[in-house]
Amino acid sequence: MVIAKAWVLKKHFDGFPKTSDFDLKTIELPNLKDGELLLESVFLSVDPYMRPYSQWQMKEGDIMIGTQVARIVESKNPAFTVGAFVVGNKGWTTHFISDGKDLQHLPSSWPESLPKSLALGTVGMPGLTAYFGLLEVCKMKPGETVLVNAAAGAVGSVVGQLAKIGGCKVVGCAGSDDKVTYLKKLGFDEAFNYKTVKSLDEALRKASPDGYDCFFDNVGGEFASVAINQMKKYGRIAICGAISQYNDSVPQKGPYVQFPMIFKELQMEGFLVSRWNDRRKEGLQALLKWVVEGKVKYHEQVTEGFENMPMAFIGMLKGENLGKAIVKV
Numbered sequence: 001m002v003i004a005k006a007w008v009l010k011k012h013f014d015g016f017p018k019t020s021d022f023d024l025k026t027i028e029l030p031n032l033k034d035g036e037l038l039l040e041s042v043f044l045s046v047d048p049y050m051r052p053y054s055q056w057q058m059k060e061g062d063i064m065i066g067t068q069v070a071r072i073v074e075s076k077n078p079a080f081t082v083g084a085f086v087v088g089n090k091g092w093t094t095h096f097i098s099d100g101k102d103l104q105h106l107p108s109s110w111p112e113s114l115p116k117s118l119a120l121g122t123v124g125m126p127g128l129t130a131y132f133g134l135l136e137v138c139k140m141k142p143g144e145t146v147l148v149n150a151a152a153g154a155v156g157s158v159v160g161q162l163a164k165i166g167g168c169k170v171v172g173c174a175g176s177d178d179k180v181t182y183l184k185k186l187g188f189d190e191a192f193n194y195k196t197v198k199s200l201d202e203a204l205r206k207a208s209p210d211g212y213d214c215f216f217d218n219v220g221g222e223f224a225s226v227a228i229n230q231m232k233k234y235g236r237i238a239i240c241g242a243i244s245q246y247n248d249s250v251p252q253k254g255p256y257v258q259f260p261m262i263f264k265e266l267q268m269e270g271f272l273v274s275r276w277n278d279r280r281k282e283g284l285q286a287l288l289k290w291v292v293e294g295k296v297k298y299h300e301q302v303t304e305g306f307e308n309m310p311m312a313f314i315g316m317l318k319g320e321n322l323g324k325a326i327v328k329v
């Protein structure tokens with residue numbers, strides 16, 4: 001019999017998550033039935049969406065939601081061979097049983113030399129978010145100026161690099177000087193530390209005096225309120241995330257968007273990457289090709305040990321990650 005370890009939500013988060021909000025449980029897994037597989041998680045993802053989703057979609061005592069790269073340990077399903085790696089959606093658990101329907105194979109052209117953890121980051125959901133958000137929501141065109149915040153993170157770092165591949169000027173901001181150095185290494189034209197600038201308004205103006213055609217917003221709140229006023233006429237704003245607000249107990253007010261929206265004739269659209277689930281293969285193949293060619297670079301913040309999942313999650317929300325935050329079991 002296999003005993004899985006799993007992190008459950010002990011208490012709904014009140015403000016910023018604390019390690020005491022989580023509980024580590026053991027679960028005895030039953031023997032496999034025909035058509036089923038036993039999998040072990042090798043890499044687990046910690047993502048910002050877990051914070052708001054836990055409030056809406058989870059009860060106290062539920063296993064924390066999330067995805068993993070898992071190895072097949074035992075198979076009673078001919079479509080899945082032992083030893084193969086897949087992406088699962090079974091939450092913060094070391095082992096799990098699946099009938100295979102909810103598993104995604106890694107693209108068949110995945111090179112042996114590439115870390116499989118990238119299937120949770122640059123060549124996974126965050127990479128797809130950057131890809132579809134830029135192409136379908138921002139509708140970026142060569143020669144335009146793209147602004148992205150949380151730019152050194154999983155989504156933002158891909159946004160900036162894809163915008164460069166698309167022939168745009170890219171401005172990014174992040175919360176530390178090391179992250180700013182990293183953005184410059186990735187090829188961002190302008191980058192600044194939003195925590196240390198005297199005035200965000202001035203920093204954005206200095207980075208692009210003519211304003212912005214596209215704004216890929218991962219942060220919301222105060223940043224978005226300032227940036228919206230620096231959009232060019234007919235600019236497009238992709239509302240991807242609002243991480244500055246996820247831990248608020250009392251909702252923030254504003255911004256009041258009507259004036260810039262009307263007089264600059266802007267388009268602002270919220271989106272979830274799942275809208276393009278039917279084009280997942282296209283997106284993953286494009287991202288994998290760029291990574292293999294070295295046109296899209298990646299960094300992973302790997303926390304060792306399943307027991308450290310809550311710490312890795314909290315650290316990511318605090319901005320301790322450079323690139324994609326991953327836990328290696």
Ligand code: NDP
Nearest residue numbers: 048153154155174175218240241242243244271272273319
């Ligand atoms: P990241 O890897 O970017 O990690 C989160 C980062 O957010 C931190 O490193 C930190 O970087 C930044 N951050 C935290 N708090 C604040 C704050 N108060 N103000 C500004 N920045 C802050 O995460 P992801 O790339 O996975 O996600 C980025 C955003 O995209 C999130 O909002 C997420 O919810 C959203 N998202 C949306 C999807 C969709 O389908 N719409 C899919 C995937 C992600 P720093 O040091 O720079 O502050």
